[in-house]
Amino acid sequence: MATMTQEEIFDKVKTTLVDALSVDEEEVTESAKLQADLGAESIDFLDIAFRLEKLFNIKIPQDELFPQQIISNPAYVENRKLNAAGLAALKAAMPHADLSQFEKNPEIDKLGDVFTVGTIVRYLQTKIAR
Amino acid sequence: MRWIWIDRFEAFESGKRAVAVKNVTLAEDHLHDHFPEFPVMPASLMIEGMAQTAGILVGEARNFEEKVILAKVKRAVFRSLVRPGETLRYAADIEQITESAASTVGKITIGDTLIGEVDIVFSHIDQNMSGLQFPEENFVFTPEFRSLLNTYRTDAGQRISL
Numbered sequence: 001m002a003t004m005t006q007e008e009i010f011d012k013v014k015t016t017l018v019d020a021l022s023v024d025e026e027e028v029t030e031s032a033k034l035q036a037d038l039g040a041e042s043i044d045f046l047d048i049a050f051r052l053e054k055l056f057n058i059k060i061p062q063d064e065l066f067p068q069q070i071i072s073n074p075a076y077v078e079n080r081k082l083n084a085a086g087l088a089a090l091k092a093a094m095p096h097a098d099l100s101q102f103e104k105n106p107e108i109d110k111l112g113d114v115f116t117v118g119t120i121v122r123y124l125q126t127k128i129a130r
Numbered sequence: 131m132r133w134i135w136i137d138r139f140e141a142f143e144s145g146k147r148a149v150a151v152k153n154v155t156l157a158e159d160h161l162h163d164h165f166p167e168f169p170v171m172p173a174s175l176m177i178e179g180m181a182q183t184a185g186i187l188v189g190e191a192r193n194f195e196e197k198v199i200l201a202k203v204k205r206a207v208f209r210s211l212v213r214p215g216e217t218l219r220y221a222a223d224i225e226q227i228t229e230s231a232a233s234t235v236g237k238i239t240i241g242d243t244l245i246g247e248v249d250i251v252f253s254h255i256d257q258n259m260s261g262l263q264f265p266e267e268n269f270v271f272t273p274e275f276r277s278l279l280n281t282y283r284t285d286a287g288q289r290i291s292l
Contacts (some may be wrong), residue, residue, distance in 0.1 A: 043202050043251070046202075047202050050226045062229070072255060
């Protein structure tokens with residue numbers, strides 16, 4: 001497992017998402033957003049996490065891939081936006097995510113956009129390397 | 131009409147596997163509409179039968195403390211029609227189970243014939259990601275549902291001599 005290339009991981013993630021979300025292979029690009037582009041609902045995240053655990057033989061704690069505990073922490077949220085402390089906590093919790101767009105306007109309703117195919121691939125890379 | 135789509139458990143291995151049987155009978159009203167003069171067990175109700183078999187298996191694994199809700203039918207494939215007088219066997223295996231959810235794989239058979247395969251993801255809804263609150267009472271596992279498990283745990287499946 002440790003020798004898997006990013007491309008190999010991407011291919012496996014693609015197959016997983018095609019099966020779990022009934023989307024076409026062409027739709028699953030590195031930048032595709034799970035919810036906005038691939039139509040994933042919250043329940044699909046459970047399904048996807050289970051499939052990836054099985055496929056990569058790893059454990060995916062719920063808070064690790066999708067750090068819900070940050071947006072539900074009142075100390076981190078003001079007017080449905082993450083404050084500076086919240087953003088810092090999010091960055092620490094999600095080193096695998098590209099937060100550059102989200103940072104410009106950190107509305108928690110927009111957090112779903114952070115979950116791209118690339119986010120999952122990078123998360124798995126760090127997970128497998130461990 | 132009672133929403134119970136399995137008749138009894140034939141095998142039950144806590145946290146792992148359950149097998150339930152369902153006898154298909156013309157006493158069930160819906161078969162007369164599905165279809166007139168050609169009664170066929172609806173596939174949707176076989177999915178429900180598997181969901182009840184697997185759902186009780188998943189619920190029992192956490193001592194019925196969680197509210198186990200069918201979140202997603204991952205896969206449902208049916209290979210042949212089922213007619214009145216036949217006995218369905220739902221075999222469910224827990225594939226993965228965590229604090230927040232479980233996934234099961236299931237096979238439906240009649241005798242040695244594979245009728246269908248139904249794989250399901252269940253959610254423990256009190257542990258949902260969006261933090262929604264649900265009533266405290268476990269409305270999923272009513273006493274009626276839990277008593278189904280007694281069909282395996284006691285001698286209820288055995289013939290009682292008169």
